[in-house]
Amino acid sequence: MFKFIVRRLLLLVPILIGLSFLVFIWIRALPGGPAEALLGERATPEAIAQIERNYGLNKPIHIQYWEYVKTTASGDLGTSVTTRRPVTDELKQRFPATIELAIAAMLFSLLGIPLGFFAAKHYGRAIDSASLFISLLGVSIPIFFLAILLKYVFAVQLGWLPTTGRVDARIDFDHPTNFYLIDSLWTGDFSIFWDCVKHLILPAIALGSIPLAIIARITRAAVLDVQNEDYVRVARAKGLSPREVDSRHVLRNALLPIITIIGLQTGLLLSGAVLTETVFAWPGMGTWLVDAIRSRNYAVLQGGILFVSVIFVLVNLAVDVTYALVNPRIRVS
Amino acid sequence: MRLSRLWFIFPLAALALAFAAAGCGGSSKSDSSSGSGGELVFGTASDPVALDGALVSDGESLRPIDQMFEGLVTLKEGTTEVVPALATSWKADAAGTSWTFNLRENVKFHDGTDFNADAVCFNFDRWYNFKGPFQQQSATYYWQTVFGGFSDKKTPSLYKSCEAKDDHTVVINLTKPSASFLGALALTNFTIASPEALQKYGADKGSVDEETGFKPTGSYATQHPTGTGPFKFVSWTRGDRLVMEKNDDYWGDKAKLDRLIFRPISDNAARLQALQSGEIEGYDLVEPQDVKTIEGDDNLQILDRPAFNVGYVTINQKVPPFDKIEVRQAVAAGLDREAVVKNFYGGRGEVAKAFMPPSLEGYADDVQTYPYDPAKAKSLLQKAGVQMPLKVDFWYPTDVSRPYMPDPKRNFEAFAASLNKSGFKVVPHSAPWSPDYVGRVDEGKAGALNLIGWTGDYGDPDNFIGTFFQQPTDQFGFQNEEIFNTLNKAERETDASKRTELYQEANREIMKFLPGVPYVHTKPALAFQSSVKGYVPSPVSLEPFSIVSIEK
Numbered sequence: 001m002f003k004f005i006v007r008r009l010l011l012l013v014p015i016l017i018g019l020s021f022l023v024f025i026w027i028r029a030l031p032g033g034p035a036e037a038l039l040g041e042r043a044t045p046e047a048i049a050q051i052e053r054n055y056g057l058n059k060p061i062h063i064q065y066w067e068y069v070k071t072t073a074s075g076d077l078g079t080s081v082t083t084r085r086p087v088t089d090e091l092k093q094r095f096p097a098t099i100e101l102a103i104a105a106m107l108f109s110l111l112g113i114p115l116g117f118f119a120a121k122h123y124g125r126a127i128d129s130a131s132l133f134i135s136l137l138g139v140s141i142p143i144f145f146l147a148i149l150l151k152y153v154f155a156v157q158l159g160w161l162p163t164t165g166r167v168d169a170r171i172d173f174d175h176p177t178n179f180y181l182i183d184s185l186w187t188g189d190f191s192i193f194w195d196c197v198k199h200l201i202l203p204a205i206a207l208g209s210i211p212l213a214i215i216a217r218i219t220r221a222a223v224l225d226v227q228n229e230d231y232v233r234v235a236r237a238k239g240l241s242p243r244e245v246d247s248r249h250v251l252r253n254a255l256l257p258i259i260t261i262i263g264l265q266t267g268l269l270l271s272g273a274v275l276t277e278t279v280f281a282w283p284g285m286g287t288w289l290v291d292a293i294r295s296r297n298y299a300v301l302q303g304g305i306l307f308v309s310v311i312f313v314l315v316n317l318a319v320d321v322t323y324a325l326v327n328p329r330i331r332v333s
Numbered sequence: 334m335r336l337s338r339l340w341f342i343f344p345l346a347a348l349a350l351a352f353a354a355a356g357c358g359g360s361s362k363s364d365s366s367s368g369s370g371g372e373l374v375f376g377t378a379s380d381p382v383a384l385d386g387a388l389v390s391d392g393e394s395l396r397p398i399d400q401m402f403e404g405l406v407t408l409k410e411g412t413t414e415v416v417p418a419l420a421t422s423w424k425a426d427a428a429g430t431s432w433t434f435n436l437r438e439n440v441k442f443h444d445g446t447d448f449n450a451d452a453v454c455f456n457f458d459r460w461y462n463f464k465g466p467f468q469q470q471s472a473t474y475y476w477q478t479v480f481g482g483f484s485d486k487k488t489p490s491l492y493k494s495c496e497a498k499d500d501h502t503v504v505i506n507l508t509k510p511s512a513s514f515l516g517a518l519a520l521t522n523f524t525i526a527s528p529e530a531l532q533k534y535g536a537d538k539g540s541v542d543e544e545t546g547f548k549p550t551g552s553y554a555t556q557h558p559t560g561t562g563p564f565k566f567v568s569w570t571r572g573d574r575l576v577m578e579k580n581d582d583y584w585g586d587k588a589k590l591d592r593l594i595f596r597p598i599s600d601n602a603a604r605l606q607a608l609q610s611g612e613i614e615g616y617d618l619v620e621p622q623d624v625k626t627i628e629g630d631d632n633l634q635i636l637d638r639p640a641f642n643v644g645y646v647t648i649n650q651k652v653p654p655f656d657k658i659e660v661r662q663a664v665a666a667g668l669d670r671e672a673v674v675k676n677f678y679g680g681r682g683e684v685a686k687a688f689m690p691p692s693l694e695g696y697a698d699d700v701q702t703y704p705y706d707p708a709k710a711k712s713l714l715q716k717a718g719v720q721m722p723l724k725v726d727f728w729y730p731t732d733v734s735r736p737y738m739p740d741p742k743r744n745f746e747a748f749a750a751s752l753n754k755s756g757f758k759v760v761p762h763s764a765p766w767s768p769d770y771v772g773r774v775d776e777g778k779a780g781a782l783n784l785i786g787w788t789g790d791y792g793d794p795d796n797f798i799g800t801f802f803q804q805p806t807d808q809f810g811f812q813n814e815e816i817f818n819t820l821n822k823a824e825r826e827t828d829a830s831k832r833t834e835l836y837q838e839a840n841r842e843i844m845k846f847l848p849g850v851p852y853v854h855t856k857p858a859l860a861f862q863s864s865v866k867g868y869v870p871s872p873v874s875l876e877p878f879s880i881v882s883i884e885k
Contacts, residue, residue: 083382083571085555093571148602155610164607169374169574169596172567281598281607283572291379291599 008317015313023305024065027298068302077303087303090288096178097166098284101207102269104200108208109215109265113258116219123224131216138213143272147206147279154202164281167196207276211265218261222254256327263319267312370579371883372592376604376616380571380597383554385536386522387460390474392874395521397575397595400878402524402560405434406515410869410877413693413792415516419448419525419561429510429827436501440584442527443565450497455528457495457505475522478790512827516793530559563588563879572597588879608633608860615861621679627860634863638870639692640854643685644737644786647774647849651810652781659717661847664782665703666710667755670852673747677740678855685851687840689797692872695836700844710755722758726780733766736855737786744784777807792873794836795824802843809848816842
């Protein structure tokens with residue numbers, strides 16, 4: 001197991017090098033540059049040249065890349081052109097916001113497991129068709145549309161939930177870790193924690209809807225598969241209660257494909273977060289990167305995308321490890 | 334592994350929370366109106382860059398700076414008329430190069446230090462002595478626009494020196510007479526900051542790196558902006574909020590609100606929904622299509638910001654026969670401007686008569702006008718002796734939406750159709766806005782006619798017609814000494830009323846000479862809760878929140 005993890009971690013190095021190169025080239029292929037974006041429509045050529053000199057954008061691209069690799073390797077992700085702050089500082093603030101949202105969305109999407117299980121148990125009946133229909137809807141509604149719809153119903157019409165940000169703009173509290181749920185609990189004021197939770201609900205539902213639908217479908221299929229296996233029949237025959245059979249034999253064996261899909265979906269959550277965060281003005285990685293694309297903020301794009309990639313790879317590794325834990329056969333190979 | 338039980342618990346708990354939230358959400362809805370003045374949350378399009386007026390040029394930075402800082406002069410609410418602020422009166426000498434300002438007494442900065450003549454000179458000298466990366470246009474755009482160069486004299490500067498005559502009298506010396514100087518001092522960029530705070534929190538500290546430019550290490554512009562204004566800084570969390578509170582020691586009328594919060598919400602639809610759900614009290618840059626929705630909601634209101642831009646058709650006189658006045662008049666008569674403004678601006682546009690918006694000093698209402706009249710256009714072309722239909726290269730930009738030109742292609746198509754009915758034969762050309770199109774227009778390489786426009790930087794006619802017509806340009810390709818002279822005289826005139834007359838005269842001359850055809854000014858819309866009172870929209874977006882109140 002240890003060797004397995006080390007090998008996977010070592011694989012990170014070539015992945016990151018390749019990725020950093022792709023991101024570097026791709027960003028520079030965007031039309032317009034940071035100087036133009038910064039200076040606006042009537043920038044003089046001299047002013048543009050000056051900015052390019054100051055940010056080293058006038059050098060040959062391979063030298064720019066080499067310098068970028070050198071500074072990145074030393075842990076310096078550069079300075080944001082627009083805010084004039086170190087990218088790492090901004091990352092520390094943005095990343096927890098996205099993680100909090102992604103975890104909440106993932107938890108929401110896990111509702112797909114009972115939903116799928118329930119559907120499989122009532123195979124062919126109305127409840128099964130209903131759950132199929134719901135999951136089809138979940139997969140096919142675009143996130144931003146669902147988000148606007150959710151906000152319209154729960155915020156604008158009913159006034160139950162807020163639509164933007166991580167906490168009400170009128171509430172002030174210290175957030176040293178930038179994980180607002182933890183920080184707000186730390187204040188000891190439950191109303192602040194509650195406000196943070198309320199702000200999390202709609203974005204988490206919007207972001208988690210697609211994974212929920214997919215997880216539900218996979219669970220249903222897996223459970224249907226497993227419950228006709230011989231060992232399930234044996235378990236029933238030896239007189240175990242239906243609950244015992246379901247939890248110890250059916251669900252546990254059905255979990256394998258479900259975990260795989262959860263892992264894949266977790267990665268996708270990070271990309272889905274870009275849209276969700278924009279629509280909910282959620283101050284995380286998504287809004288940060290979108291703003292960076294608009295302003296051709298190379299340092300933020302490079303640093304941010306590289307960081308997200310590392311997370312993506314690590315999440316996949318964690319999924320594989322979990323998989324190996326659940327299924328001992330994997331470890332052998 | 335007993336994971337299976339846990340898998341059920343988390344999502345169910347989440348669901349339970351959701352329902353619980355739904356159940357008791359109403360009760361915990363914002364309890365904002367504690368205290369007398371209450372809190373106002375304003376939705377902005379983005380975060381500020383920094384809270385140091387000298388080093389920013391974007392509107393989202395200038396807006397909060399405006400609430401916390403004051404300059405020597407300011408603009409009367411909702412207008413571009415210069416009125417006293419930190420200076421109570423001022424006088425220029427006969428040559429117009431030496432300006433004496435009498436300063437307001439008993440004014441303190443938010444850090445408790447005194448505002449006085451030394452503080453004013455400290456700020457001016459700071460701006461004048463910026464070096465290295467501070468001289469980038471992205472940092473000191475407005476200093477360079479108004480004053481030109483810096484103390485290193487690489488380029489000439491309008492600024493010469495600042496003298497503190499006594500505690501409350503300051504003299505600012507210029508290298509040449511300039512009448513737009515006073516109006517420019519109302520810019521948020523030239524507001525006065527506490528010298529002590531600037532030094533203590535390292536406003537100009539940072540490392541200069543050849544490769545990455547300026548890296549600030551001081552915390553002045555992010556955590557300690559210190560001015561004299563009616564609001565003071567409390568905190569700023571990027572991407573989340575900027576909080577200000579009422580300055581109880583303010584010298585003038587104190588702010589009615591207790592706290593003022595700016596929250597960045599970049600998505601337009603999200604800003605609207607945040608307003609509808611009551612999370613924010615207002616926002617600007619309302620999309621034209623949302624205006625009806627907001628107007629139809631009894632809890633909300635729309636306010637109009639006076640137009641501060643102009644969309645126009647350039648006529649390049651280098652291209653014959655457009656050097657003939659009859660041909661230019663025929664173009665003007667052949668452009669159906671009413672229809673374009675009515676159809677493509679969602680009720681936010683007004684037909685332009687001149688190259689500057691009506692809200693500016695120096696606007697003349699009695700300029701020559703050119704109503705749409707295809708028959709007249711044809712007869713004018715006949716008079717000019719050109720063969721009809723007259724072929725004309727007409728350019729428009731793609732991949733762009735400007736306030737004065739939301740959809741250039743539609744404007745172009747409508748104009749081309751009306752010109753084709755008026756004795757012209759339009760040959761269409763297009764290019765992407767940036768970088769090709771704007772460059773072509775500037776260099777006079779965008780046909781005889783092209784669509785372009787301008788949004789003002791500051792509230793002075795010099796910033797509109799002075800920018801366009803004070804000297805020969807490749808864009809318009811004409812020489813007209815009469816117009817150049819009038820505009821030069823106006824720029825130098827220090828007497829306000831004479832200056833206004835000169836600009837009015839210039840506007841009349843311009844619209845008679847017809848170097849192009851202005852067709853639209855657009856009014857941006859702001860949206861507020863109906864409970865918000867006292868907000869006065871300004872053409873230059875200089876809008877004080879100190880006079881705003883919330884009345885439930």
